[in-house]
Amino acid sequence: MNVPAPGHATWPATGPGPVTVEPYWSSDTATLYKGDILAVLPALPADSVDAVIADPPYSSGGVSVAERKRSTRTKYVSGSVGDIAHENPDFPGDQRDQRSWTFWSTLWMSEALRLTKPGGSILVFTDWRQLPSTSDAMQAAGWTWRGVVNWVKPRGRSRPIRGGFWNQAEYCVWGVNGSIQKEYEVYLPGAIEARAPVGAARLHQTEKPVDPLLTTLVRVAPPGGVILDPFAGSGSTGVAAQLQGRRFTGIEITDHYARVAAERLSRPALAPDASVGPGQETTVGEPDEPDEPAQLFVPEPREGT
Numbered sequence: 001m002n003v004p005a006p007g008h009a010t011w012p013a014t015g016p017g018p019v020t021v022e023p024y025w026s027s028d029t030a031t032l033y034k035g036d037i038l039a040v041l042p043a044l045p046a047d048s049v050d051a052v053i054a055d056p057p058y059s060s061g062g063v064s065v066a067e068r069k070r071s072t073r074t075k076y077v078s079g080s081v082g083d084i085a086h087e088n089p090d091f092p093g094d095q096r097d098q099r100s101w102t103f104w105s106t107l108w109m110s111e112a113l114r115l116t117k118p119g120g121s122i123l124v125f126t127d128w129r130q131l132p133s134t135s136d137a138m139q140a141a142g143w144t145w146r147g148v149v150n151w152v153k154p155r156g157r158s159r160p161i162r163g164g165f166w167n168q169a170e171y172c173v174w175g176v177n178g179s180i181q182k183e184y185e186v187y188l189p190g191a192i193e194a195r196a197p198v199g200a201a202r203l204h205q206t207e208k209p210v211d212p213l214l215t216t217l218v219r220v221a222p223p224g225g226v227i228l229d230p231f232a233g234s235g236s237t238g239v240a241a242q243l244q245g246r247r248f249t250g251i252e253i254t255d256h257y258a259r260v261a262a263e264r265l266s267r268p269a270l271a272p273d274a275s276v277g278p279g280q281e282t283t284v285g286e287p288d289e290p291d292e293p294a295q296l297f298v299p300e301p302r303e304g305t
């Protein structure tokens, strides 16, 4: 079989005739494509990836059409205006209703399965609202659902709910192509505490922390293995992959974030996200509750004893 050289993917696509996708940027250890995943994924070679780590648009943020259609900035960014997070541009694909999100997810997860070696893993970020849709789509696409890894946020960085529980976690739904490969021996934690970058270090509205979150997740692939992130955003997964000695293939649809990711991937050692300055605390990832203003946490007085 004629396998294309890395960085130049030509493959019989699922559509009519072969599709060729030129990389937007590449190095010895990373390749970035700019385009829609449904155009790029079919052009990549089967069995070429050791693990998929995907942070798709959640299409979350409210129960009504009007709430879901709000801009990604309104849904996912809080903190004071003037914070750098407000400068990061909106991104597309976040307004699907739950059923179309599930169908769309099944499409790209099916392609991701074709690209992944037998025994390789997929990890898909989601929030509590889309957790059931994510595991449904993953199984419908043919993956074996194996669990959920928790990204636990420090309490000062998450959202209290009056009368209920802090919204303190996002999730990575974990699936495997067939059965877990056991030759590469690794034991990874099921819960990882990490704070998202804020202030000047924040390059994307829903940026995921490189360390220790992504640097742990990429270890699901063996050293030297290839990690695919179909929704690269600012390139955080690619930075983590390179820091951990894995290779990286990313896809991003917007000009802005493709540029940011390429810039970051070209200097990964300098680029993990960084510091938190005073007064820059920002909630990341989970959408704001439209009707629930954030409340300061006040511990309940303990009873008795």
Ligand SMILES: C[S@@+](CC[C@H](N)C(=O)[O-])C[C@H]1O[C@@H](n2cnc3c(N)ncnc32)[C@H](O)[C@@H]1O
Residues within 6 Å of the ligand: 035, 036, 037, 038, 055, 056, 057, 058, 091, 092, 093, 203, 204, 206, 207, 208, 209, 230, 231, 232, 233, 234, 235, 236, 237, 251, 252, 253, 254, 257
């Ligand atoms: C949740 S963000 C990922 C953020 C990333 N994890 C980071 O740390 O910067 C999702 C990204 O997927 C991109 N995207 C949305 N729809 C896409 C599509 N159909 N094909 C490729 N990329 C897409 C968006 O532009 C956005 O940057």
